[in-house]
Amino acid sequence: MPEKKLSVLLVDDSRTVITQIEKAVTASEVAEVVGTASNGSEAIQKASELKPDLVIMDIVMPDVDGLGALRMLQAKQPEIRVVMLSSVGGMASKAEEAFRLGAIQVLGKPVDDEILGALLTQEYERLASQSGS
Amino acid sequence: MGVKFFGQYLIEKGVIDSDQIRDALTLMDEENRSLGLLAEAGGILTAGETAKVNAQQRHCDMPFGELAVEMGLLSEEQVDYLVGFQEQTRLRVGQALVRLGFVPNERLLKLLVEFENEQALFRIGSVELPEALQGNLLAATVMDLFPRLLVRVARIGVRIGSEQALADAPDYPVRIAISVTGDAGLLICLLGDEEFSLHLAGATSGLDEARLEATRQNPDLLADGVGEFLNVLAGNAMGILERKQIITELEPPHSNPQLDSGHLFELAVSVGNAALFLKAL
Numbered sequence: 001m002p003e004k005k006l007s008v009l010l011v012d013d014s015r016t017v018i019t020q021i022e023k024a025v026t027a028s029e030v031a032e033v034v035g036t037a038s039n040g041s042e043a044i045q046k047a048s049e050l051k052p053d054l055v056i057m058d059i060v061m062p063d064v065d066g067l068g069a070l071r072m073l074q075a076k077q078p079e080i081r082v083v084m085l086s087s088v089g090g091m092a093s094k095a096e097e098a099f100r101l102g103a104i105q106v107l108g109k110p111v112d113d114e115i116l117g118a119l120l121t122q123e124y125e126r127l128a129s130q131s132g133s
Numbered sequence: 134m135g136v137k138f139f140g141q142y143l144i145e146k147g148v149i150d151s152d153q154i155r156d157a158l159t160l161m162d163e164e165n166r167s168l169g170l171l172a173e174a175g176g177i178l179t180a181g182e183t184a185k186v187n188a189q190q191r192h193c194d195m196p197f198g199e200l201a202v203e204m205g206l207l208s209e210e211q212v213d214y215l216v217g218f219q220e221q222t223r224l225r226v227g228q229a230l231v232r233l234g235f236v237p238n239e240r241l242l243k244l245l246v247e248f249e250n251e252q253a254l255f256r257i258g259s260v261e262l263p264e265a266l267q268g269n270l271l272a273a274t275v276m277d278l279f280p281r282l283l284v285r286v287a288r289i290g291v292r293i294g295s296e297q298a299l300a301d302a303p304d305y306p307v308r309i310a311i312s313v314t315g316d317a318g319l320l321i322c323l324l325g326d327e328e329f330s331l332h333l334a335g336a337t338s339g340l341d342e343a344r345l346e347a348t349r350q351n352p353d354l355l356a357d358g359v360g361e362f363l364n365v366l367a368g369n370a371m372g373i374l375e376r377k378q379i380i381t382e383l384e385p386p387h388s389n390p391q392l393d394s395g396h397l398f399e400l401a402v403s404v405g406n407a408a409l410f411l412k413a414l
Contacts, residue, residue: 099151
């Protein structure tokens with residue numbers, strides 16, 4: 001197991017969701033939360049500062065929403081993998097737009113900890129294989 | 134756990150990856166024709182008329198068919214026919230993945246059955262609504278989904294009681310609302326006493342005892358947790374409606390809305406006390 005955990009930036013305007021996802025990330029043991037943001041523009045700024053491996057970001061947010069931030073993030077830092085998270089994630093139109101913009105997965109709310117854990121492990125293994133090669 | 138579309142499910146199961154879903158979406162974009170192009174192909178609209186509707190669409194938030202009827206270019210029957218034809222003939226994500234060779238057809242059919250079984254929780258049943266809300270599919274979906282999600286998310290059992298006069302609205306400390314706008318607009322407000330709201334907020338965020346106590350002291354955190362449940366309720370209802378071609382948008386939750394007109398339902402809940410308010414927008 002590589003020493004470096006998967007670094008994660010969490011973006012959601014709800015403290016409740018941040019708390020829930022942070023708990024699930026910590027429990028996974030392969031990832032750690034390196035920062036949080038409450039809207040799209042803060043996410044862009046934090047991603048530039050922290051250079052996380054993975055961003056987990058809500059779609060519906062005030063100011064710059066998640067899809068707008070995803071578009072900007074992909075233009076500026078395409079190496080960052082992004083998982084979108086939303087209560088409207090089950091709407092095919094929103095999910096399809098997120099995939100077109102470069103998201104690697106769209107998770108609906110409420111988030112299933114097991115599914116999130118599997119995704120983090122998969123991303124961690126991907127990172128480990130890259131650093132080993 | 135929530136409403137999802139088939140592509141998300143396939144990624145979750147490790148059947149495909151995000152690059153493959155993007156390829157499938159590109160193929161769908163190439164093959165699936167818009168309502169305007171279908172009308173042109175059927176000789177119902179000219180290219181000039183389609184362009185006129187498209188230009189008008191930039192100034193108003195209306196679907197193509199509805200706008201074309203308003204502009205006198207199509208009849209409602211023609212739009213219904215075109216929408217039905219579009220739905221029947223459109224290339225779906227599963228078919229696109231098979232066509233691209235990413236999933237064998239037999240495996241896809243099995244996965245589709247598993248997916249439908251998992252999503253059975255989100256099939257809409259029949260719900261009795263007050264006369265003013267009858268025909269509001271979002272209200273029906275919310276009323277049907279609400280008890281199931283409350284049990285699933287927070288393990289709170291609930292029975293929706295009869296409609297109450299607004300003047301009798303209980304004076305609970307937490308009143309959070311969320312608005313869904315679009316074809317079936319609705320304001321959904323949850324009113325709860327401290328015990329109900331704290332339990333719901335705690336379950337939504339998976340808080341431990343210490344953080345739950347901190348939430349009790351902080352009304353904003355309490356409101357945030359209840360708001361997140363409404364977010365999940367409304368978002369999942371919107372996902373169900375989208376399958377019926379009803380497009381809506383979600384606004385962030387807000388506290389203490391005016392309950393000046395609408396429908397208030399008493400709730401028999403297993404934790405604390407609560408009520409639900411719905412208003413067509």
